[in-house]
Amino acid sequence: PSDWVDFYNIYGPTECTVNVSSFIVRDATPLIPIGRPNSNVRLYVLDKSDRLVPVGACGELCISGPQVFREYLNNPEKTAKTVVPNPLSDDPGHRRLYRTGDVVRLLPDGNVDYVGRRDGMVKVRGFRIELGEVEAAVRSFEGIKDATVQAFDAPSGGKLIAAYVVSDGKVDVKALGDFIASTKPAYMVPAVTMQLDEIPMTVNGKVDRRKLPAPAIDFGKVTPPSTDLQKRIFKIASDVLGTDGFGIETDLFQAGLTSISSIRLNTLLSEEFGIPFRSKDVKDNCTVEKLESFVLNSAPAKEYPVQDDYPLTKSQEGVFVECMSMPGSTVYNIPILVKCDDGIDTARLKAAIVKAVAAHPFVTTELFMSDSGDIRMRGKGLREFSEDEIEEVTADSLESVKPDLVQPFQLMGSRLFRFKIIHADGEYLLADLHHIISDGASTHILMDAISRAYAGEELEPERFSGFEAALKEEDERKGEALNVARKYYEDLLSGRDRDFLLKGDRRGPAPASDGELLAEGSVPAEELCRYCDGAGITVNAMMCSAFGHVLAAFNGNDHSVFATVYNGRSDSRIADSISMYVKTLPVVCDVSDLSMPPLRLCEAMGRQLVDSMSNDLYSFAEASRELGAKADVLFVYQGEGLSMDSFCGLPSEPVPLSLSEVKEPILFQVISDHGKIRYRVEYDKERYTPELIGSLVRAFDRALSEFMSSSKLKEVSLADESTEEAYRRLNDTDSPYDASVTALDRFRKNAKERPDATAVVHKGRSMTYGELGSAAGRIAGYVRSKGIGRNEFVAVLVHRSPGMVFAALGIEMAGAAYQPLDPTYPEERLLFMMRDAGARLLIADRALRGLVRSYDGDILYTDEIGSLPEADEFPSPAPEDAFVILYTSGTT
Structure with missing residues (x-):
């Protein structure tokens, strides 16, 4: 873009006269929408049930207005599929709706963003x-x-x-x-x-x-199998792939292996060699040569004895890896800041903190690297925690020190927790634990232990800690349970898309205040719980189903895949234990059957969550690495959150802490708080605006209500009053005009008022309105003399020249419609178009006659037009008469 020219991004299908919306491009940003509708055009983004989708959600773009074409010639079936009665308006000029097949979304700023074609998306x-x-x-x-x-x-x-x-x-x-x-x-x-x-x-x-030539896979160097084992594997692989044109070094996925056919390959290899094959095994050994090595070297994994130290769980390993990639980050800190009662006894509080830590010694563990290079947790010889390690901070106000309270942990060989007591405009306690040794429930347990110790209660030490839990997981992963769990997740995710992260809508720099959105739900928590109890489903199943439905809608898909968490405390021995027990689970929500009752979806979701919890031995980190699961969108239902209305037997209140980073682009949290449903969404502010996230939250809140009242998924509407208002603003395009005045009327008016004004310029040659009108009038008289009139077609085959202009104009003056033909088309296509349109006359340059040798109808050559007699002015065609017939690439 420059100061002297406006650069427009213009959108419009041929069926809507090419241009229906536009956007002025001011900046070079990744997001360039197709803009807002032109005058008298209305745009709608609809779901599969022909309802408006919320702002930010994907749907099919549908168009109404005078620019919508009349029909596909001689194809009433296609016309009936794409041009339908407008379910949203009965206004004159907008009663017909064109379904474009384009996937778009309405942005919060009122522009429409093009996402892609429904038929341009494929599954590989x-x-x-x-x-x-x-x-x-x-x-x-x-x-x-x-x-x-x-x-x-x-x-x-x-x-x-x-x-x-x-x-x-x-x-x-x-x-x-x-x-x-x-x-x-x-x-x-x-x-x-x-x-x-x-x-x-x-x-x-x-x-x-x-x-385009048919795709031929070039396998490069093809080395045939030589050993007996290679030949057996090659035979199985070639049967699955349907080709034997590859070699033992060829990547089988490049040769055409898919996620579905890989399952068949696994089964056949297992049957052939008596070795359990997993999808991961084929993915990691994706050539015949590597599969041969895998078969020859399959053996039980080596077991490591546990002595004075302990292994990390797979969940802990995942956190460790991410932390090492973000040194100095606080993204995995779990801090809680409490404003205590002014009467709290600091010395007594310190003693209570020490007693709580002593009852949960796992928190004092330190990480180190073993001689074999493994990251381990120390179990013996740990430093005893003392009151001296509890830092006291004195300040004029909390705000003056608040930004520096949460600091990164040194992950190796150091404490992974800290406590601070702040004396400022009140008494405050900060408890901060690293996620690798704690989780949300553990923080609750620790704060409760401090309160009980402050009250003088003797605390029972943990009997089954994070150390034992790590050993238990290690033992279980040595058995068949891991293969069962892995197979469960392979089946769950098979054939499913993985990427459901919302497309961003941010076009400029993000304000510092963005990144978190807080909102209150419209459905009372008690009403929701009562409905779930009566229906025999869990609230979490209801929440995950509603969120999955909304996420699918915002991505324009018939299913969604996202991540959720559960506390991981299925073993009663760790109910009051402190460690990182929380597990991340991939969730699949299939909403393809719109006739399904929402309750059935919730029931299926409940069964899935239970099954996933039962198979949590296979970690999310492994599911991410091997199966492509993602936690880009993380949904968390917390139920009754950690209440800090009372601490150490005294009134207290939690103090929010604004952390500088978020772990996921979208973290959607739902909390039941004192009878209300509250939403807290942390999001990537460089990617999203709060308006888009707000639309997501409103759609979810609406879905909860709709799920309780709808008998089928297709009845669930995510649009609320704000959605309808957004479309009203978008489609406020009415611009009154005289529909009885045609383009031909406007030309005739100009020709009479300004006959000497230039009308057409081409390669140094120009024609005035008078000259153009005279030539067109002669053509009109000739067309009429052939008995051709309203809603009949005349073909035009000329070079790029003024001939196309006066030929088209003359045909319109006769009341007929013109059919432009391109001289670069092959003869068979030109003849097909003329026959299909029923053209009764051809106007052509004499030099182009050879392009349609087989045409035997009437022809008017352009060099004959000047000798035609002048003709009287005929009545203008009506607006509803045919004007032009166009053949696009998909019709010829």
Whole structure:
């Protein structure tokens, strides 16, 4: 963009006269919407039940207004599918609605954002892929001049991606694949890359898919199997893939193996060799050569004896790895700040803290690296915690020290907890524990222990601590239970998309205040609990179902996958133990059957959550690494949260702490607090605006209410008054005009008032309104003499010249409609178009007659127009009469 020109991003399908919305591009930002509707055009974003979706949610773009086309010629079935009665308006001019098939969303700022085509999204190896995203990655590779990416059926079933590229030099396919893999998941790397001289295009500037060569997988160097074992594996793999054109070093996924066919490969290999095969095994050993090595070396994992130290659990390992990637971060601190009663006894409080820690010695553990390189927890020889380690801070006000209260922990060889007592404008206690030794429930247990010790109660020491829990997990993971758990999650996630992170809407810098949204729900907690009790479902199942439904809607999908947590305390021995027991679980919410009652969805969700908890031996970190599970969207129902209305037997209140970082782009928390449902959403403020997150929260709150009152999912509406108001503002486009005045009327008016004014300029030649009107009038008289009139078509085949203008205008003056023909089309296509439209006359340049040799109808050559007689002015066609007929790339 510059100071002297406006740069517009314009959107519009051919069916709506090309242009229905626009956006002025002011800045070079990743998010460039298609803008707002033009005058007298209305845009709607609808779900599969033809209801408005909330702001920020994905849906199909539907258009109403005078620009909507009349019909697909000779194709009433397609017309009936795409042009439907408008369920949202009975206003004149808006009673017909065009379904575009484009997936969009309405942004909080009132602009519409284009997401993609419904038919441009494909599933490859169980993942949903927008082909345009892959194409953009291919085009950014050095040396690529042009490219297109298409999806084709794979021989083994499913889809494969083929990239067609144009370059002046030979494209290094492996380097291109490595380049894409450096920024995109492996499943987005094209299985086939073919270099062409040029990308075939239709006359409308679209890729002509029919002219693309069939994708041929180039396996590169093909080394045939040589050993008996290789031959047996190769035979099984070739049967699954439907081809034997690969070698023992070929990546089987590049050869067409999908998530579904890999399950079949696992089964056949297991039957053949009597070894349990998992999806991970094939993924990690994805060539015949590597599978041979895997079969030969399959053996039980080595067991390590436990003596004075303990292993980390898999959940702890996940936290450790993330912490090491973010040195100096406080993202995994779990701090709680309490304003105590002014009468609290500081010395007594210190003693109580020491007693609480002594009753839960696990918190004093320290991490170290063993000689074998493993990260372990010390169990013996730990430093005793004393009152001297409790820091006291004196300040004029809490606000003056609050920003510095939460500090990073030194992860190795140091305390992983700290306490501070602050004397300021009141008495405060900070308890801060690292997540690797604690969780939300553990913090509650510790604060309760401090209160009881302050009251003089003798605390029972833990009998089953985080140390024993780690040993228990280690033992269980040595048995068949781990394989069972892994298989459960493989089945749960099979064929499901993984990426459900909302597309961002932030276009400028984020205010410092953004990043957290607090809201109160409209459904009383008691009413929700009463409904769930009566229905025989848990509140958590209800919450997860409603959130999954909303997340699917915001992504324009028929299912959603997100993460949730549960306390992990299924063993009664750790009910009052302190450690990191909380587990993250992937959740799949399938809302594809819109006739399903919401209650049935909640029941299925409840069973899934129970099954997932039973299989939590397989950690989320493993599910993420091996199965592609993500915690980008984390949903947490906390029930009754940690209440700090009383501490140490005295009145108290919690003090919010604003941490500088969030662990996930979206952390959606639901808390039941004193009979109210409250929402707390932490989000990536560089990606999202509070308005978009607010829309997500309102949609979820609405879903809870709708789930209790709707008999089917298709009856669940996520739109509230704010949604309807947003669309009212969007579609406030009415601009009155005289619909009886046609384009032809306007031309005639100009020709009479300004006959000498320039009307057309082309390559140094110009025509005045008078000259243009005279030529068009002669054509109109000729067309009428042939008995051609309203709603009949005349074809025009001319070079790019003023001839197209006066021919089209003359046909309109006769009351007929014109059909433009492109001289670059092949004869068979031109003839098909003329026959299909029933064109009764052809106006053509004499030099182009050879393009339609088989046409035997009437022809008016452009060099004959000047000798035609002048004609009387005919009545203008009515607005509802046919004006033009266009054939797009999909119709010829």
